[in-house]
Amino acid sequence: MTQEKSVLIVSDRPERAKLLARAITTIMPCRCLTGDQPLPDILPVVAVFDVDAREGAAAAWTARLGIMRVPCLVLTDVPADIGTRASPALRIVPADTPRPTILSLVFSLIDAGLKLPAYCDGETVTVQGKAQRACAAVADMFHAAQSDRPISAEEVDAGTDVVLEAVSEAGIRAWLDTIGRYDEQLYQHSLSVAGFAAAFAFDLKLPRADRKRLAKAALLHDVGKARIPRSILNKPGSLTPAEMAIMRTHAAIGADLLARQDGFDPGMLFVVRHHHEMLDGSGYPSGLSGDAIPDLVRLLTICDVHSALTERRAYREPLPHAEAHAIMLGMAGRLDMALLRAFLPIVRQSTPDDAVV
Structure with missing residues (x-):
């Protein structure tokens, strides 16, 4: 633009x-x-x-x-x-x-x-333009969910395509640098997880259809947070048990919102509902474990956890990517360790040149 x-x-x-x-x-x-x-x-x-x-x-x-x-x-x-x-x-x-x-x-x-300064020329403009287009899709999605309007599957598809294009063309580091300038943390997180998912899918050499499914699931995964009070989402401290119980409803809320309309297949709804499940059964909302958690969910969970740890939150500074990955390696039994080891190249690509991973 x-x-x-x-x-x-x-x-x-x-x-x-x-x-x-x-x-x-x-x-x-x-x-x-x-x-x-x-x-x-x-x-x-x-x-x-x-x-x-x-x-x-x-x-x-x-x-x-x-x-x-x-x-x-x-x-x-x-x-x-x-x-x-x-x-x-x-x-x-x-x-x-x-x-x-x-x-x-x-x-x-x-x-x-x-x-106000103009945007930079060249590659940065391309990444910024695609990030703006993807964020517009995420903003529309969240506001539709908040006001109980249908979420446009076509708009989500378009947003997914531009995330895949931007990460393919410029890489995950440029994508994270661009969306890191955004103020709205909820949108930033969805875009960050989608970027990690796109980069992970490319590195795993997944077929185009599977790359799109993973990136699309990432954009959609937190849509249920549109129905969570902002006082809880943006609280600058630890949540109380009651607040945490409300926060944990977002996964089921999001899946139920999407299930009430056309355009989202059962596999996508499963990812949205279960992206906080852990292999040892300690996750939510259903306490699934082991083989009951498919690969698409396992992949997205790794992207989601890494993104959350490396983002600035109201109650803490972002962790370096290497430190976040080390924490996740300590989650053996909860995360898929084989997939987490396969995620290491994405951690390295996300890290500034002067850092060591």
Whole structure:
């Protein structure tokens, strides 16, 4: 995507949007869309949202545009539903804010938007573009699940394809570096696990269909977390037993959400439901063990655990990849050790050049 010097207004109040656009066009061209229209191919300098936050449109749009470094102004009476971490490029104000105040905020965001650095050229642009496309698919998936709308199997397929392409072309390290800049940890984790899954599948020389199944399962595996309270997801400390019990429902919730619609085969649903099972029966939700856990689940579990250990969380710093792998080697009996040893090349590829694995 390229960027044009214009302001985008997304609104379900056409007359109000028209008045706001008329004032903004005194300094910059303005375009108006409704909340159900797609993101334009050419990015604006600033986006303004004046839609019902309960429909999830503002949250989905700001998640996408925030990743693409587009400053956003959201007019809403339910700011908690936006679900985006505080950022200097995101302003949330009451929907009844006087128009002169709104204009002042828009003009200040225009100044900020014009000063933001452009994306790098060459290979990084390719990786960033693919990461943005994949993250858009993940954002849509989570917001659909949160608002009880159908999840688009076609959109998930498209997101899976671009993850596979990006990791194949640029490698897992470039992929992790790119998505590591994103603020939304829930999306970042899904993209990280999908990247590890794609790299692992390539290294194992799995057939194309199996590579896609594994990467797609990785994108979908945590969709049930869309129904877990953010106070639990983002808690900066240990969860209480009651909170942990709620957190552990996400796997079954995700599988049940997908089972209620077409486009997701039983094998995919099994992975989503059982990606926290352990070979010794200590996992959840069903306490499966041994041969009851198929290879696709075992592969994804390794990618999921490694990703979780090497990501920054509210309660700890990320672990180095070598340290994470060492911890996982200590999980003999719970993880498939043969597959974990086969994962070592991916650990090495993920590690900065000056580190030793």
